[in-house]
Amino acid sequence: MEPENRYLLALYTSPRRRGNTSLLLDSLVEGAVEGGVEPVTFRVAEMDIRPCRGCDACARDGECVQKDDMQVIYPHLERAGAVVLAAPIFSMNICAQAKALIDRCQRFWALTYVLKSHPVTEEFAARRKGLFISCCGRDVPETFRCTRPTVAYFFHVIRVREWGSQTYAGVDAAGAIREVGGALEKAREWGGNLRLWSSGEDRWNTRHDPG
Numbered sequence: 295m296e297p298e299n300r301y302l303l304a305l306y307t308s309p310r311r312r313g314n315t316s317l318l319l320d321s322l323v324e325g326a327v328e329g330g331v332e333p334v335t336f337r338v339a340e341m342d343i344r345p346c347r348g349c350d351a352c353a354r355d356g357e358c359v360q361k362d363d364m365q366v367i368y369p370h371l372e373r374a375g376a377v378v379l380a381a382p383i384f385s386m387n388i389c390a391q392a393k394a395l396i397d398r399c400q401r402f403w404a405l406t407y408v409l410k411s412h413p414v415t416e417e418f419a420a421r422r423k424g425l426f427i428s429c430c431g432r433d434v435p436e437t438f439r440c441t442r443p444t445v446a447y448f449f450h451v452i453r454v455r456e457w458g459s460q461t462y463a464g465v466d467a468a469g470a471i472r473e474v475g476g477a478l479e480k481a482r483e484w485g486g487n488l489r490l491w492s493s494g495e496d497r498w499n500t501r502h503d504p505g
Protein backbone atom coordinates (compact mmCIF):
# COMPACT_ATOMS: atom_id res chain seq x y z
CA MET A 295 0.00 0.00 0.00
CA GLU A 296 1.35 3.39 -0.92
CA PRO A 297 2.06 5.58 2.13
CA GLU A 298 -0.42 8.20 0.95
CA ASN A 299 -3.18 5.59 1.18
CA ARG A 300 -2.46 4.79 4.81
CA TYR A 301 -5.33 6.73 6.24
CA LEU A 302 -8.66 5.93 7.75
CA LEU A 303 -11.96 7.05 6.28
CA ALA A 304 -14.49 7.31 9.11
CA LEU A 305 -18.11 7.61 7.99
CA TYR A 306 -20.47 8.64 10.78
CA THR A 307 -23.98 8.22 9.44
CA SER A 308 -26.20 8.45 12.54
CA PRO A 309 -28.09 11.72 12.98
CA ARG A 310 -27.27 11.45 16.72
CA ARG A 311 -23.97 13.24 17.11
CA ARG A 312 -23.26 11.72 20.52
CA GLY A 313 -25.10 8.49 19.81
CA ASN A 314 -23.84 4.96 20.19
CA THR A 315 -22.34 4.31 16.78
CA SER A 316 -20.65 7.72 16.90
CA LEU A 317 -19.10 6.94 20.30
CA LEU A 318 -17.79 3.64 18.97
CA LEU A 319 -16.32 5.33 15.91
CA ASP A 320 -14.85 8.11 18.07
CA SER A 321 -13.00 5.43 20.06
CA LEU A 322 -11.78 3.74 16.92
CA VAL A 323 -10.52 7.05 15.53
CA GLU A 324 -8.76 7.82 18.83
CA GLY A 325 -7.02 4.45 18.65
CA ALA A 326 -5.96 5.12 15.08
CA VAL A 327 -4.57 8.56 15.94
CA GLU A 328 -2.65 7.11 18.90
CA GLY A 329 -1.16 4.64 16.45
CA GLY A 330 -0.12 7.41 14.07
CA VAL A 331 -2.81 6.83 11.45
CA GLU A 332 -4.47 9.92 10.03
CA PRO A 333 -8.27 9.93 10.00
CA VAL A 334 -10.54 11.67 7.50
CA THR A 335 -14.00 11.89 9.05
CA PHE A 336 -17.39 12.79 7.63
CA ARG A 337 -20.65 13.44 9.46
CA VAL A 338 -22.78 12.04 6.68
CA ALA A 339 -26.11 12.91 8.33
CA GLU A 340 -25.13 16.59 8.30
CA MET A 341 -24.09 16.60 4.66
CA ASP A 342 -26.08 17.12 1.51
CA ILE A 343 -26.13 13.60 0.12
CA ARG A 344 -29.18 13.01 -2.02
CA PRO A 345 -30.57 9.61 -3.01
CA CYS A 346 -29.53 8.02 -6.28
CA ARG A 347 -31.82 9.01 -9.15
CA GLY A 348 -31.26 5.83 -11.11
CA CYS A 349 -30.58 7.91 -14.20
CA ASP A 350 -27.75 5.61 -15.38
CA ALA A 351 -25.64 8.60 -16.42
CA CYS A 352 -22.71 7.07 -14.49
CA ALA A 353 -22.74 4.16 -16.95
CA ARG A 354 -21.49 6.59 -19.62
CA ASP A 355 -18.44 8.02 -17.85
CA GLY A 356 -18.35 6.73 -14.29
CA GLU A 357 -19.32 10.11 -12.86
CA CYS A 358 -22.40 10.98 -10.84
CA VAL A 359 -24.35 13.90 -12.25
CA GLN A 360 -25.48 15.02 -8.79
CA LYS A 361 -22.97 17.60 -7.63
CA ASP A 362 -23.66 17.45 -3.91
CA ASP A 363 -21.43 16.52 -0.95
CA MET A 364 -21.01 12.97 -2.20
CA GLN A 365 -18.46 14.41 -4.61
CA VAL A 366 -16.25 15.18 -1.59
CA ILE A 367 -16.48 11.62 -0.29
CA TYR A 368 -15.94 9.77 -3.61
CA PRO A 369 -12.15 10.28 -3.79
CA HIS A 370 -11.74 8.98 -0.24
CA LEU A 371 -13.74 5.84 -1.04
CA GLU A 372 -11.13 5.21 -3.73
CA ARG A 373 -8.00 6.12 -1.77
CA ALA A 374 -8.45 5.32 1.93
CA GLY A 375 -6.58 2.27 3.19
CA ALA A 376 -9.31 1.61 5.76
CA VAL A 377 -13.00 2.46 5.53
CA VAL A 378 -15.31 2.38 8.55
CA LEU A 379 -19.06 2.70 8.13
CA ALA A 380 -20.87 3.45 11.41
CA ALA A 381 -24.64 3.15 11.00
CA PRO A 382 -27.43 2.45 13.48
CA ILE A 383 -30.38 0.17 12.80
CA PHE A 384 -33.46 2.09 11.80
CA SER A 385 -36.57 0.08 10.86
CA MET A 386 -34.67 -3.20 10.71
CA ASN A 387 -31.79 -2.11 8.48
CA ILE A 388 -29.08 0.53 8.25
CA CYS A 389 -30.29 4.11 8.57
CA ALA A 390 -31.37 5.97 5.43
CA GLN A 391 -28.34 8.26 5.55
CA ALA A 392 -25.99 5.27 5.19
CA LYS A 393 -28.20 3.68 2.54
CA ALA A 394 -28.23 6.85 0.45
CA LEU A 395 -24.42 6.94 0.53
CA ILE A 396 -24.25 3.30 -0.55
CA ASP A 397 -26.78 3.82 -3.34
CA ARG A 398 -24.65 6.71 -4.58
CA CYS A 399 -21.83 4.19 -5.01
CA GLN A 400 -23.66 3.11 -8.16
CA ARG A 401 -20.93 4.91 -10.10
CA PHE A 402 -18.48 2.28 -8.77
CA TRP A 403 -20.86 -0.43 -9.99
CA ALA A 404 -20.81 1.18 -13.43
CA LEU A 405 -17.03 1.50 -13.33
CA THR A 406 -16.77 -2.21 -12.46
CA TYR A 407 -19.35 -3.85 -14.68
CA VAL A 408 -20.01 -1.44 -17.55
CA LEU A 409 -16.87 0.63 -18.05
CA LYS A 410 -14.47 -1.96 -16.62
CA SER A 411 -12.15 0.74 -15.30
CA HIS A 412 -12.55 0.79 -11.52
CA PRO A 413 -10.01 3.23 -10.02
CA VAL A 414 -9.07 0.79 -7.22
CA THR A 415 -6.59 -1.85 -8.36
CA GLU A 416 -7.10 -5.46 -7.26
CA GLU A 417 -3.76 -5.26 -5.45
CA PHE A 418 -4.91 -2.28 -3.39
CA ALA A 419 -8.37 -3.82 -2.89
CA ALA A 420 -6.79 -6.86 -1.29
CA ARG A 421 -4.88 -4.71 1.20
CA ARG A 422 -7.65 -2.37 2.25
CA LYS A 423 -9.57 -2.95 5.45
CA GLY A 424 -13.23 -2.35 6.15
CA LEU A 425 -15.31 -2.28 9.29
CA PHE A 426 -19.03 -1.97 9.88
CA ILE A 427 -20.13 -0.59 13.24
CA SER A 428 -23.76 -0.79 14.29
CA CYS A 429 -26.11 -0.70 17.28
CA CYS A 430 -29.76 -1.57 17.64
CA GLY A 431 -32.26 -1.09 20.42
CA ARG A 432 -33.80 -4.56 20.46
CA ASP A 433 -31.81 -7.08 22.42
CA VAL A 434 -31.79 -9.41 19.41
CA PRO A 435 -28.40 -9.86 17.71
CA GLU A 436 -30.06 -11.43 14.66
CA THR A 437 -31.33 -7.94 13.81
CA PHE A 438 -27.97 -7.23 12.14
CA ARG A 439 -28.45 -10.04 9.63
CA CYS A 440 -30.67 -7.67 7.64
CA THR A 441 -27.66 -5.42 7.10
CA ARG A 442 -25.28 -8.07 5.79
CA PRO A 443 -26.08 -8.10 2.06
CA THR A 444 -26.09 -4.29 1.86
CA VAL A 445 -22.87 -3.84 3.81
CA ALA A 446 -21.17 -6.66 1.91
CA TYR A 447 -22.25 -5.01 -1.34
CA PHE A 448 -20.86 -1.65 -0.19
CA PHE A 449 -17.40 -3.04 0.53
CA HIS A 450 -17.50 -5.12 -2.64
CA VAL A 451 -18.41 -2.22 -4.91
CA ILE A 452 -15.85 0.21 -3.46
CA ARG A 453 -13.31 -2.64 -3.52
CA VAL A 454 -12.48 -3.40 0.07
CA ARG A 455 -12.01 -7.14 0.07
CA GLU A 456 -11.49 -7.74 3.80
CA TRP A 457 -14.02 -6.41 6.22
CA GLY A 458 -15.52 -7.18 9.58
CA SER A 459 -18.10 -5.84 11.97
CA GLN A 460 -18.62 -4.69 15.52
CA THR A 461 -22.33 -4.81 16.31
CA TYR A 462 -24.17 -4.37 19.61
CA ALA A 463 -27.82 -5.28 20.25
CA GLY A 464 -29.87 -3.99 23.17
CA VAL A 465 -28.24 -0.55 23.00
CA ASP A 466 -30.86 2.14 22.64
CA ALA A 467 -30.52 5.43 24.54
CA ALA A 468 -27.80 7.75 23.29
CA GLY A 469 -24.64 6.85 25.20
CA ALA A 470 -25.87 3.43 26.35
CA ILE A 471 -22.90 1.85 24.60
CA ARG A 472 -20.72 3.19 27.44
CA GLU A 473 -22.37 0.61 29.70
CA VAL A 474 -21.44 -2.29 27.42
CA GLY A 475 -18.25 -3.72 28.87
CA GLY A 476 -15.32 -3.69 26.48
CA ALA A 477 -17.19 -2.19 23.50
CA LEU A 478 -15.39 1.15 23.26
CA GLU A 479 -12.10 -0.56 24.08
CA LYS A 480 -12.58 -3.04 21.23
CA ALA A 481 -13.24 -0.22 18.78
CA ARG A 482 -10.13 1.63 20.02
CA GLU A 483 -8.10 -1.54 19.59
CA TRP A 484 -9.20 -1.93 15.96
CA GLY A 485 -8.11 1.63 15.28
CA GLY A 486 -4.82 1.04 17.09
CA ASN A 487 -4.11 -2.04 15.01
CA LEU A 488 -4.08 0.06 11.86
CA ARG A 489 -0.51 1.00 12.71
CA LEU A 490 0.45 -2.51 11.62
CA TRP A 491 0.20 -1.36 8.03
CA SER A 492 3.83 -0.44 8.12
CA SER A 493 4.99 -3.79 9.50
CA GLY A 494 2.90 -5.92 7.16
CA GLU A 495 1.39 -7.81 10.11
CA ASP A 496 -2.31 -8.40 10.21
CA ARG A 497 -4.24 -8.51 13.45
CA TRP A 498 -7.59 -7.20 12.37
CA ASN A 499 -9.43 -10.36 13.32
CA THR A 500 -12.27 -9.44 11.04
CA ARG A 501 -15.60 -11.22 11.02
CA HIS A 502 -17.96 -11.28 8.08
CA ASP A 503 -21.23 -12.05 9.75
CA PRO A 504 -22.86 -9.06 11.43
CA GLY A 505 -24.79 -10.30 14.42
Ligand SMILES: Cc1cc2nc3c(=O)[nH]c(=O)nc-3n(C[C@H](O)[C@H](O)[C@H](O)COP(=O)(O)O)c2cc1C
Binds near residue numbers: 310312313432
Ligand atom coordinates in the same frame (compact mmCIF):
# COMPACT_ATOMS: atom_id res chain seq x y z
C1 LIG B 1 -36.18 5.83 13.38
C2 LIG B 1 -35.61 4.76 14.26
C3 LIG B 1 -35.84 3.45 13.93
C4 LIG B 1 -35.31 2.43 14.72
N1 LIG B 1 -35.56 1.14 14.36
C5 LIG B 1 -35.04 0.14 15.11
C6 LIG B 1 -35.27 -1.22 14.73
O1 LIG B 1 -35.92 -1.52 13.75
N2 LIG B 1 -34.75 -2.21 15.50
C7 LIG B 1 -34.01 -1.91 16.62
O2 LIG B 1 -33.56 -2.84 17.28
N3 LIG B 1 -33.74 -0.63 16.98
C8 LIG B 1 -34.23 0.39 16.26
N4 LIG B 1 -33.98 1.71 16.61
C9 LIG B 1 -33.11 1.98 17.77
C10 LIG B 1 -31.68 2.33 17.36
O3 LIG B 1 -31.12 1.33 16.54
C11 LIG B 1 -30.80 2.49 18.61
O4 LIG B 1 -31.30 3.55 19.41
C12 LIG B 1 -29.34 2.73 18.29
O5 LIG B 1 -28.59 2.67 19.49
C13 LIG B 1 -29.12 4.07 17.62
O6 LIG B 1 -27.75 4.27 17.35
P1 LIG B 1 -27.13 5.76 17.31
O7 LIG B 1 -27.17 6.25 18.75
O8 LIG B 1 -25.76 5.59 16.80
O9 LIG B 1 -28.01 6.56 16.42
C14 LIG B 1 -34.52 2.74 15.88
C15 LIG B 1 -34.30 4.10 16.18
C16 LIG B 1 -34.83 5.09 15.39
C17 LIG B 1 -34.56 6.53 15.75
